[in-house]
Amino acid sequence: MEKRIFVYKNDTEMSQAIEKTLRKKLLKSDLKVYDEYDSENTDLIICIGGDGTLLRLVQEYNFPKTPIVGINTGHLGFFQEIIPEKIDDFIFMYNQEKYSIQSLNGVTAFIKTDTSTDKHIALNEITVKGLMTHPVHLDISINNSFIERFSGDGICVASPAGSTAYNYALGGSIVDPRLNLLQVTPIAPMQNVAYRSFTSSILLPSNDKLSVIPCSNNDRTLTIIYDGMMTEYTNVNEITIQLSRKKINLIRFDDYQFWEKVKSKFL
Ligand code: NAP
Ligand code: MN
Secondary structure (H helix, E strand, O other), X not given: OOEEEEEEEXXXXXXXXXXXXHHHHHHOOOEEEEOOOOOOOOOEEEEEEOHHHHHHHHHHOOOOOOOEEEEEOOOOOOOOOEOHHHHHHHHHHHHOOOEEEEEXXXXXXXXXXXXXXXXXXXXXXXXXXXXXXXXXXXXEEEOOEEEEEEEEEEEXXXXXXXXXXXXXXXXXXXXXXXXOEEEEEEEEEOOOOOOOOOOXXXXXXXXXXXXXXXXXXXXXXXXXXXXXXXXXXXXXXXXXXXXXXXXXXXXXXXXXXXXXXXXXXXX
16 A cells, blocks of 8 residues: 655755655655645655754654654764665565554653743753753652752753763663653762762663752753753742653564664674
8 A cells, every 4th residue: 555655854865865855765665755744644754864864853843753764975874764764664564564662752841940941852862951051959859758959060861762862971771662651860060068969870760750959049041951952941939841752653674673773882
């Protein structure tokens, strides 16, 4: 049966060139490219670019349920399953249905200020920081019980999918995405007689709710970064962060193994 394909790409020359090649190859199969994404009828989204391109796609289409497969023309391409040389293999395996789906949950943040409540969902992570270089002092609770007063640059709350991104650079752990959990990693925590907070990541079960409350008026101006996109807030009262029920479905071929991917991209 004919399948409906939507192609999303970044604007590099390489991605444009790969898209042309891809379209030619798809024409010869039963895979038809449509110019609009249709959440009901699109069978597959092909994302040409790097991980950043996939993050943009996920934000733009609000965590589409449609299976996504990535062709890597970026730098790292941790989400991306196919290299441009393997497009023929991909079409063959897709038509033969020789693939599995890797579901990846996002992270949701509610930002409550004096005047509004805003919501962001990130695939990788929600990062809470001060303004510019200011350290922040934040009271952190889990499921309404107070855990610690954090002082430092901020905190990074990562999904399993985001564990290999900013979280990893901060010294956090790489999480096999079959474990559904939230990882809270401190960013430059201050450790002295005045301030004391956890220096390692902490892991929370998938249903737990993290609450972040600014300790003083100075801490109520905060920067929230979701998948690399930044918004500044003033007069923040509380930020709550949870694993999202929204998820994306990545296509992985039968030879995909998470730790092989980690080895090939990190060691
Ligand atoms: P970018 O400037 O291209 O840099 C981010 C790097 O992280 C890229 O190499 C990107 O891969 C890679 N990356 C993104 N998501 C990943 C994942 N889930 N696992 C492993 N690597 C991943 O920015 P971007 O492409 O828009 O990505 C935004 C992300 O950058 C944020 O969500 C945050 O995690 C990350 N970040 C990292 C640092 C750091 O490591 N110190 C600092 C700030 C932000 P591609 O090259 O394929 O795009
Ligand atoms: Mn990138």
